[in-house]
Amino acid sequence: MPLDVDTLRADTRGVRSVIHLNNAGSSLMPRTVTDTVVAHLRREEEIGGYEAAAEASGRSDRVYASLAQLIEADPAGIALMESGSSAWASVVSLLPLAGSRVLLGRTEYGSNVGILRRLARQRGLQLVVLEDDADGRVSVQHLQQELDLDDVGLVALTHVPMAGGLVNDAAAVGRLCRKAGVPFILDACQSVGQLPLDVAELKCDILVGTGRKFLRGPRGTAFVYLDSHVLEKVVPTPNDRRALFAPIQDEPPSARLLESREASIAARLGLGRASEYALELGIEDIRGRLQTLADGMRLHLADIRDVELYGRGKQGSGIVTFSVREKMAVQVKEHLAADGINLSTVPLPPLKPDAVLQETPATPSTAVRASVHCYNTEAEIDRLASALRRLVSRGN
Numbered sequence: 001m002p003l004d005v006d007t008l009r010a011d012t013r014g015v016r017s018v019i020h021l022n023n024a025g026s027s028l029m030p031r032t033v034t035d036t037v038v039a040h041l042r043r044e045e046e047i048g049g050y051e052a053a054a055e056a057s058g059r060s061d062r063v064y065a066s067l068a069q070l071i072e073a074d075p076a077g078i079a080l081m082e083s084g085s086s087a088w089a090s091v092v093s094l095l096p097l098a099g100s101r102v103l104l105g106r107t108e109y110g111s112n113v114g115i116l117r118r119l120a121r122q123r124g125l126q127l128v129v130l131e132d133d134a135d136g137r138v139s140v141q142h143l144q145q146e147l148d149l150d151d152v153g154l155v156a157l158t159h160v161p162m163a164g165g166l167v168n169d170a171a172a173v174g175r176l177c178r179k180a181g182v183p184f185i186l187d188a189c190q191s192v193g194q195l196p197l198d199v200a201e202l203k204c205d206i207l208v209g210t211g212r213k214f215l216r217g218p219r220g221t222a223f224v225y226l227d228s229h230v231l232e233k234v235v236p237t238p239n240d241r242r243a244l245f246a247p248i249q250d251e252p253p254s255a256r257l258l259e260s261r262e263a264s265i266a267a268r269l270g271l272g273r274a275s276e277y278a279l280e281l282g283i284e285d286i287r288g289r290l291q292t293l294a295d296g297m298r299l300h301l302a303d304i305r306d307v308e309l310y311g312r313g314k315q316g317s318g319i320v321t322f323s324v325r326e327k328m329a330v331q332v333k334e335h336l337a338a339d340g341i342n343l344s345t346v347p348l349p350p351l352k353p354d355a356v357l358q359e360t361p362a363t364p365s366t367a368v369r370a371s372v373h374c375y376n377t378e379a380e381i382d383r384l385a386s387a388l389r390r391l392v393s394r395g396n
């Protein structure tokens with residue numbers, strides 16, 4: 001059933017005050033998510049934090065179940081984290097690698113590349129940046145060539161990069177990695193909530209998602225999924241994490257050992273509610289609406305003199321990246337903010353694969369990113385286009 005936009009907007013208090021096109025940054029939470037968070041905080045206020053957690057323990061367990069349903073995984077493989085970057089860093093740092101070469105895409109998320117660079121220095125690893133195919137997606141052909149050379153310890157891919165609208169063919173990458181017996185980590189921070197994800201089909205051993213973006217959860221929430229064979233290898237070292245308190249050797253391996261023992265239960269419950277809400281709407285329907293809105297926006301923007309769209313080939317996500325000739329991205333953002341339109345600026349990935357690994361990259365060019373969610377409307381996109389036309393016609 002197509003999504004009912006009036007209901008989606010009634011579910012989203014923020015649409016009354018702003019045109020929010022920064023869903024890839026942090027989406028507007030649906031009221032059911034905010035209400036869940038606030039209700040739990042009230043219980044903490046009324047009866048105490050530990051008592052409120054005990055009262056909500058059944059609902060806390062359902063957070064794992066709904067996230068697992070969202071990515072078609074076993075709930076035992078899910079750990080709740082505070083950010084996508086720290087989830088990615090924790091797991092990759094703990095993962096024993098059977099080969100000394102790590103393959104990554106050109107559009108790998110910046111902090112993931114930073115972690116890999118550090119690991120490369122510490123463990124003598126070689127990082128290899130894969131080329132793009134003609135559509136700008138990671139080249140599966142190049143991946144196969146590199147896997148054939150052997151000694152690959154890990155393949156890392158960002159499913160939907162933060163800039164541009166492309167969706168990497170993660171399932172094709174997963175199939176080749178599984179065949180070669182090489183672990184595959186998928187950064188799904190920009191895809192969870194906007195695209196259907198099925199870890200069996202993606203054949204990823206590790207998947208990282210964040211809460212506040214297309215999933216529309218609260219800030220400070222994220223999760224990681226570990227396949228059971230990875231779970232056995234990733235033994236957390238004692239720090240602030242639960243591992244410090246759990247008798248690791250005696251327990252069946254549980255991804256929850258990666259979790260911080262202290263966390264915001266309210267935010268976690270909010271994350272679970274966001275996941276349930278997305279499942280109730282239907283991820284396929286969400287994907288369809290995002291694509292219609294983003295394709296419509298691209299057509300609109302392509303028509304505006306001095307607006308240049310970024311990205312090659314077919315764009316499959318709700319992210320649209322562009323620049324306005326002779327205007328800095330931040331100026332465009334500020335101009336639109338004055339018109340009540342939220343969007344963000346993003347660094348563009350370097351065009352040359354090797355430049356991705358430079359310690360001190362040249363100042364990256366920055367573009368403007370508009371990202372839609374299902375509660376956005378065609379009328380809001382018209383408002384964006386009109387505001388951009390005004391900016392362009394005003395000149396400097």
Ligand SMILES: Cc1ncc(COP(=O)(O)O)c(C=O)c1O
Pocket residue numbers: 082083084085086109158160161162187189190210211222
């Ligand atoms: C592709 C991608 N991966 C990872 C992250 C990091 O997520 P977090 O901000 O939760 O650490 C982001 C955030 O923008 C992202 O765009």
